[in-house]
Amino acid sequence: MRGHKRKFTLDAYEHIFQHGIDYNLIFYSREDRLVFFTIFSVMAWNYGISVLALALMFNHFHTLIRAASPKVKALFIGTVTSTYAMAFNRDSGRKGALFEKAYGNAPKTTEKKIRTCVAYHYNNSVEKQLFARAEDDRWNFLAYIGNDHPFSRPIQREKATGPMRIALKEVDNHVRDHAYLSYAVLRRIYKKISAAEQEQLTDYIISRYLPIDKAALLSFYKDYPSMVLAINSNTGSEYDLKEEYKIDSDQIYVEMLEIIGQSGFAAKPHAVLSASDEKKEMLADLLRHTSPAKDYQIARLLHLPWSWKR
Numbered sequence: 001m002r003g004h005k006r007k008f009t010l011d012a013y014e015h016i017f018q019h020g021i022d023y024n025l026i027f028y029s030r031e032d033r034l035v036f037f038t039i040f041s042v043m044a045w046n047y048g049i050s051v052l053a054l055a056l057m058f059n060h061f062h063t064l065i066r067a068a069s070p071k072v073k074a075l076f077i078g079t080v081t082s083t084y085a086m087a088f089n090r091d092s093g094r095k096g097a098l099f100e101k102a103y104g105n106a107p108k109t110t111e112k113k114i115r116t117c118v119a120y121h122y123n124n125s126v127e128k129q130l131f132a133r134a135e136d137d138r139w140n141f142l143a144y145i146g147n148d149h150p151f152s153r154p155i156q157r158e159k160a161t162g163p164m165r166i167a168l169k170e171v172d173n174h175v176r177d178h179a180y181l182s183y184a185v186l187r188r189i190y191k192k193i194s195a196a197e198q199e200q201l202t203d204y205i206i207s208r209y210l211p212i213d214k215a216a217l218l219s220f221y222k223d224y225p226s227m228v229l230a231i232n233s234n235t236g237s238e239y240d241l242k243e244e245y246k247i248d249s250d251q252i253y254v255e256m257l258e259i260i261g262q263s264g265f266a267a268k269p270h271a272v273l274s275a276s277d278e279k280k281e282m283l284a285d286l287l288r289h290t291s292p293a294k295d296y297q298i299a300r301l302l303h304l305p306w307s308w309k310r
Contacts, residue, residue: 012066013052015117016077017104019060021097024303026088027058028257028269031186033139034205036061036084038180041209043083045178047076051211052114053121055140057128058253059300062121064108077103083180091183093274094303115220115230123235129249134231141206142231145214146224148207152199163192167201175208252293256301259290273303280304 020026027033033056040063044051049072053064067073085098108114125137135143135150143150157165167189174181190198221227257269265283266272272283280302287298298304 012107012109013050013064013114013117014066014073015104015106015108015121016063016065016073017060018077018081018099020300021100022300022303023059024098024300025059025253026061026084026098027056030202031183031268032088032270034181034186034202035087035183036080037206038174038209039083039087040080041211042178042180043076043080044211047072047079049073049076049211050213050216052213052217053118053140054212055121055124055137057124057139058250062124064114064117064121073105087183088270092268092270094270111220116234118217118220118227119231119234122231125250127235129251130254135228138202138206141210141212142228144203144206144210145212145217146228149200149203152196152203155200155204161193161197164197164201167193167197168204171201171205171208181205248294248297252291252297253301255291256287256293256298259287272301 027036036056037054040054043049044065048068050066051063052066053062055062065073065076067076081099081103088098089095108117122134122137122140122142125131125140126134131137134140137143138151149155155164155168157168160168170185170189171181174185190201193201218224218227221230260266260269260272260283263283263286265279266275272280275283284298284302284304287293287301288295293301
């Protein structure tokens, strides 16, 4: 943002907030989230970023990080968002900017402020009525701090199917090489495994790539159970960033994506973004009649013009 001098305090953690352009959706599927997550993790390793929290919502993400300098922080955020935007656009067929150019940041310089910000991060999906408890959300990664397979059964490699063993080895190779998982790789390794194995593989990918500094995070609490209790007891707050506040539940995006999937409109959820204006209008009418979505929510899902969002 021109003329804006960003705050930076050496050794402080910073809350970074970045949303889609015009608050449009940036995550539509498991694939989208895993591509972004593995990019974020690889870049965190490469830039030496200490991460205390990361939360992926439908149209934005939050993270609490510490970088060696303002330059490193800016390079990290810029590389993560630009790499994901290019991959997302190429796979969905859309063009143009995916994220707002400027991101929000707020340094947290005391233990109390850090704990408050941690609670805020992990409770994002609770506040948007997607989950009852913070640890129920796979995409805030809280459950992975205490368990490497929180949403599936443990993997027994010796008993795994051939396709599953191949998938696990491919993930291991990418982690070893500090390479993120592309859409093509994800589709290939998920294609021939069962639904239960897919859940296991998702847990495995997240656990292998998890960028959160567990020791640093838990140093602010007695232990993991105490941290989860504290997070669930206090939703936290963020007064240092100017974020949009809407009370509407994000569950509506889950419902609309299910409707789109059932309609057979697109094989890939985010492929709706490359549809013609006429087809988008038809899909918008379908969503108006089959869901309680408001116009601005439909517009954000379909990346419709700003006039829809008023």
